[in-house]
Amino acid sequence: MERRYMPVVIFLAAITVGIIIMVVISVVQNKPLYQKYKYGIVLDAGSSHTSVFIYEWPAEKENNTGMVQQKHTCNVKGKGISSYSANPQGAGASLQECMNEAKQKIPAHRHPETPVYLGATAGMRLLRMENEEASKKVLDSVALSLKSYPFSYQGARIISGQEEGAFGWITVNYLSENLRKPTGTLGALDLGGASTQITFVPQQKIESSDNSIDFRLYGNNYHLYTHSFLCYGKDQALKLSMGKKLESTLKTDPIELRDPCFHPGYKVPRTVPDVFNTPCTKELKLANENFLHVGLGNWSQCQQSIRKVFNTSICSYSKCSFNGVFQPSVYGDFGAFSAFFFVMDFLNLTSDSLATTKEKLAAYCSTPWEKIVGNHPKIDQKYLSEYCFSATYILTLLEDGYKFTSNNWKDIRFIKKIGDSDAGWTLGYMLNLTNMIPAEAPDMPLMPYGGYVTFMFFFALLILVLLLLVYLYFRRSTRTAQKDII
């Protein structure tokens, strides 16, 4: 081969190698060239109501953190499934409207592969304690209803308090993309109507095995503390607290229950079984079944009365939250969701110091009931009348129960959603059951997307320049050759 062609050969070889590198990188980087979405459905059968969550994720990226998003939610009309104990068929029927909506929201060709899970929480735990047969019938009824849809039915069951706490923790940390980073995680505080959960990575040893859960996620080990207090959701706690007041006052004053946790001017006739119709309160045999529930609107007396539902005098560990339950010192930031958020957000108390929160709440509780109703004509009066109690309960639970202080109060973030997805146990439950959180970290793309685009751009530019140089070189050498001939 003539020597003058050597540079051409080298240029061509360089170009070929360049093209091969570009093709290889683009194949590795863009394995899925177009995105297909997959779906999953979880029903949260809570004590007060049932919600249907539809999740969506890119089919090829299901093992990456933060990829699963909430696409849609539907609130089932009426009360929670545990309220159908006398009419179990009604429980299954109640789900129809939301399940039909799910059929509309998910593309038909995905229906057969879309898993459906139903998890029932504390309302059903209480019904199971009260009447196991009835709780089975209710679960059978919702199972039958869910099986009639074209989705892939994966079961309807009562989840444990530990699962409820741990999956809530997984949800908030998955959505905050904390799981693949060496940085800290977010503790999870969930307040329901019938139970409440606290879950976090503690700094101290976990002294009771009931409160300890271990996970290996994306190559990291997590040693979690979790506890679920049955009967300490806000609706059952109200019954506990009213029950205590009734026990001490009805004997002397059988007509009126004077309650500092309700607004002055609030007066509602109630019956004793209204308060004692749950396994959380002991049955009281009282001749007079009717009483008048009268509000006093006194925040500090309200807090005093709520403190009585927390037993802090027994503890067989180095430290306890309440009722003899082991709890290490709270550590790190916390996401407080569900009713923690609903109540504190309604009262605009999500971003003040603990002292200011107490001051504002005291003023709110002492506001006359008439004025509260006038200010919020559209809010359901049952919810409205209970916000003073609920917020006082939340402060007492967090401060006296879990031992948050004015110093770490700001570590509690009252949240409803992270991105488009609700904070709650449902997402974590689905991620776990579909094995979407691998124990080991999945392969990362070769380079971040921005770096990839820049790289490809400059590489393409380089090849263009090389082609230009080859062209110029050829033109010059042919001209020289022609001159030589002449």
Ligand SMILES: O=c1[nH]cnc2c1ncn2[C@@H]1O[C@H](COP(=O)(O)OP(=O)(O)O)[C@@H](O)[C@H]1O
């Ligand atoms: O808009 C609201 N304002 C106040 N409380 C609410 C609102 N929406 C839901 N809640 C309350 O949140 C709680 C949800 O509890 P859930 O039904 O999940 O019970 P569970 O988790 O104990 O089984 C209930 O006490 C319900 O009344």
Ligand SMILES: [Ca+2]
């Ligand atoms: Ca709940």
